[in-house]
Amino acid sequence: MVPVTMHDSSQVARLRDALGAADYTVDGCLDALGRQAYGALSRSEVVPALRALRGDDGPLATLIGLFLLQSPVPYAHARAALPLDEAVAGGLVVRDGDEVRALVDIRPYGEADTDWWVVSDLGSGIGGVSGPVRPDHVLGIGGASTTLAGITVREPVDRALDLGTGCGVQALHAARHARAVTATDVNRRALDLARLTMALSGVANVGFAEGSLFEPVAGERFDLIVSNPPFVISPAGRYTYRDGGLHGDQLCEHLVRNVPDRLAPGGTCQLLANWQHVKGQDWTERLRDWLPSAGFDSWVVQREVQDPAQYAELWLRDSGDHTGPDYAARYDAWLEAFEEDGVEGVGFGWIGIRRTDGADATVRVEEWPHPVEQPLGAEIAAWFRRQRALRxxxxxxxxxxxxxxxxxxxxxxxxxxxxxxxxxxxxxxxxxxxxxxxxxxxxxxxxxxxxxxxxxxxxxxxxxxxxxxxxxxxxxxxxxxxxxxxxxxxxxxxxxxxxxxxx
The missing domain is CATH 3.90.930 (Outer Surface Protein A; domain 3)
Structure with missing residues (x-):
């Protein structure tokens, strides 16, 4: 995997100016492709977008083809759309004869009043990568990251922590309402790409620290902690972005049990997690045992449950292993591990914890698989306020x-x-x-x-x-x-x- 070395501020500024000049933004891409084709991209389907761009060789179409469709584009078109020599030297693209190919995914992202660009590795779903991804793969914007961004409480805070930042999506959002954000990751490549994400997006109040879980911020406390951690329950820790390396759901349990020591007074933690449904155990009681019993209010929402086979299939497809020769063996090993641990299903959902410093605690663990309306951050903040008021x-x-x-x-x-x-x-x-x-x-x-x-x-x-x-x-x-x-x-x-x- 080619290292990304574009850290010079003037080079980054020229790339940012080029992306902006081409209107390579969420709205610009939506206008160019249309809602149907743009929606199909979220399902890793490129045919509608290729049809929409047919005959268009302008800068916006070139950037969409290069980064969103992960297709080679003519060298002359790439030079017209990008500061190409700097992009090649920085490890973002590579020249291959008369064509240019992307080496990373640069994706428009943003909120209603701002435009960002998120840098990640090419995904296996469209065409940039065939077969399994590398162990240090840096995942781009996905359903989990946008879900967490939508449920996060957006109140003004002094210090925020994005634990396991990946490509930096949560840090981008937190930087808008936190004075300072610390983004951590055990994957050095993730930190490199997240730094470029911040620089391209013009975000200056995010600092970075390398290390596992809370180790890089030992002894520090935060007003907001957000985490889309490597929560996947797998028999082998092959991929840094998703496999936590601990047995079963112990990584999520470790995070939840250690959050109370990292929250400042009034602070809130919100994270995504997977948890096991173990034979003979009530899953709600397993989760309650993880949560603090006094001085904190906690709200756990289980959004989905998959049986072991569904779960293994999902994550083997996610990593591209479903096309490899070892697919059957890896699938079998996953089911064997679940069977040994008595796992009957795996739940996915949200965990929110707020420090109250009171003698009592409200702990709610519930299943709600029905549709909700995002963003939910304001409703979640209101839920915490209501519990305290009711007490x-x-x-x-x-x-x-x-x-x-x-x-x-x-x-x-x-x-x-x-x-x-x-x-x-x-x-x-x-x-x-x-x-x-x-x-x-x-x-x-x-x-x-x-x-x-x-x-x-x-x-x-x-x-x-x-x-x-x-x-x-x-x-x-x-x-x-x-x-x-x-x-x-x-x-x-x-x-x-x-x-x-x-x-």
Whole structure:
């Protein structure tokens, strides 16, 4: 693998200017290719893009062909689109006769008001690499990295840590709301490419440290820790970008158990993880055992579960091993390792931990495989705020609070046609986590009347009178379900700005 040596600031500036001048940005590529072809690229399909660019030899089409389609382009076209001699000397591209080929992937990326360029190794899915990737392969932008970016809390912080930065995606996002970001990785090539990602993207507040897990930042604390770690549970640690080198899911467990010592007061950690479903064990209890029991709130969401065969197939395809002669042997070894450990499935999801320094802790471990609306960072921040606020209210104080219904909540009723009353009522969020909570008649009436003017207790009293029930009995029965509705974000505290909902 050719080393990337383009670190001179003037060279990087000329390359950045060339990319910008060609409009090699997310919007520029979308305009050039169209939504269908651009979407097909995310599935590693290039035919729609080739059709869209047919007959176009301009700088933008050249850059798309070179880096996104990983196809050779004519030398003259490459020279017109890039500072070519510097790109060749820097290990980004190589001349092959009358053509130029990319040696790395330079991909447009960004947020609504900014353009970045992310540098990674060529992937095995399109055509830049055939067969298995190298052990020090640096993965580019993928579903996991964009998922983590979307769920991360984006509050202003002093110090942030991107643990296992890879090509630097999380560090880019964190640099926008953190005074300083430290990006670590055990893979030196990843740090080289991440440095180039920052330089090309004009990001100056990210520093780098080489080493495993928390070793490069021993003794330091951070306001935000994000990590898309090498969480893959594999029988052999072949690839630095995905295989943590520890047995089973021990790497993710190690991270979670050591996070509390690395968080500053009020700090938040968010990471992606895989965990084993072991025969005879409750997976939720396994995860609860990893999490801190006091002084921290924790929220674990399992998004997907795969059986051992599905899991092995996924990651053998990911690395390009599915086309190699050792595919069957590697597949068999993976299944053998799972069988020896009693693994019946592997869960994938998110783990969030926030330091509260309180005597109590809220620990929620749940499965939610249903669609959600990204970005979720604001909703996750609101969840942590709600748990802390709820702990500070006894039942009497809870009933003296004037809650209001969150925006984008609808009520659904299910029952037999013509029946006087529904069999059950469901409250459904149309944004954010898109939860659906079943409520009884009292819960539905309480939520419907919560507009921020009457206290929950006053509404309960009115419901009791309407139903002919005891006010005291209903006041005693309601707080448990009321807390659940607030915890899930169906009802908001008076000073809650809306838990991230967008009108």
């Amino acid at each position: 500070g209210l006894d039942d009497a104080a809870l009933l003296e609070t004037a809650f209001r219904l969150a925006a984008h909540v609808v009520q659904e009723q299910t029952g037999q046609p013509g029946a006087e009353d529904p069999e059950y009522v469901v409250l459904r969020q149309q944004r954010g986590m898109c939860r659906a909570d079943r409520v009884d008649t009292v819960g539905a009436a309480l939520v419907g009347a919560s507009d921020g003017r009457l206290t929950a207790g006053a509404i309960v009293d009115a419901i009791a009178e309407l139903l002919g029930e005891s006010r005291t009995a209903l006041r005693s029965a309601v707080p448990e379900s009321l807390r659940a509705l607030v915890a899930d974000g169906f009802l908001l505290f008076p000073d809650d700005p809306g838990a991230g909902w967008r009108p």
